Amino acid sequence: MAFSLHPSLDNGITKGSPGFSGGKLRCHCSSSPVEVTLAGNVAHNHACGCSKCWKPKGALFSIVAVIPKDQLKVTANESKLQIVDKTAAIQRYACKDCGVHLYGRIENEHPFKGLDFVHVELSSDKGWQEPQFAAFVSSIIEQGFNPERIDEVRSKFKSIGLETYDSLSPPLMDAIATWTGKRAGKL
Numbered sequence: 001m002a003f004s005l006h007p008s009l010d011n012g013i014t015k016g017s018p019g020f021s022g023g024k025l026r027c028h029c030s031s032s033p034v035e036v037t038l039a040g041n042v043a044h045n046h047a048c049g050c051s052k053c054w055k056p057k058g059a060l061f062s063i064v065a066v067i068p069k070d071q072l073k074v075t076a077n078e079s080k081l082q083i084v085d086k087t088a089a090i091q092r093y094a095c096k097d098c099g100v101h102l103y104g105r106i107e108n109e110h111p112f113k114g115l116d117f118v119h120v121e122l123s124s125d126k127g128w129q130e131p132q133f134a135a136f137v138s139s140i141i142e143q144g145f146n147p148e149r150i151d152e153v154r155s156k157f158k159s160i161g162l163e164t165y166d167s168l169s170p171p172l173m174d175a176i177a178t179w180t181g182k183r184a185g186k187l
Ligand SMILES: N[C@@H](CCC(=O)N[C@@H](CS)C(=O)NCC(=O)O)C(=O)O
Pocket: 048, 049, 050, 051, 052, 053, 088, 089, 090, 091, 136, 139, 140, 142
C-alpha cells in the first residue's frame, strides 16, 4: 500500500473511552500555539475525503468530528486564527502561521447549526471517540487520486472496520433530509 489514509487509521483504529470528558487541541506551531479547549467528547467522528477539510501532510483523508459550540472555547492565541473561506457553509478557522484548522463553525441556517467541526488528532489527550465511517471517499479523485485505485482505498477502510460513503453516512443524510423536508413543509 503506497498511500496513507491518515496516521490514525493506517495501523488500525484505537477505540475511545466511555466517560471521556474532553481536552485540549493545539495547532502545529512550536511557539505560541493556538489552543482550543473542548468541554466534552466529540460525536460523529469520521474520515472525510473532501477538499475543504484539513488533512495532515501526506494523508488522503481528514479526521473530523462535531461538538456543540457551547462546549468549545479558544483558550490561547486566538489572534492567530483566520477564516479560510467566508463563503463556505462551514467557516473553518485556521492558524495563520501553520495552516492547521482549529475548528469549523456554521453561522447560516443549516441542519448542523450549533455544532462545531474539530480534528481530535490535534490533542495529546487520550479517549476521544474513534472514527465511525468514511465520508466523501470519491472526492479524493477530484484532488488527483488515481480513480483506478479507489477500490484499494475502500478495501483498506473495510479492513479496519469502517464503511465507506460518497457523501455522509445514511443516518446523517437522513437527519439533513428530515430538516430540509420540515423546512419545506413536506414533513
Ligand atoms: N467534492 C467536494 C465535496 C465538498 C463537500 O461537500 N464537503 C462536505 C463535507 S465537509 C461539506 O459538508 N462541506 C460544507 C463546507 O465545506 O462548508 C470537495 O471535495 O470539495
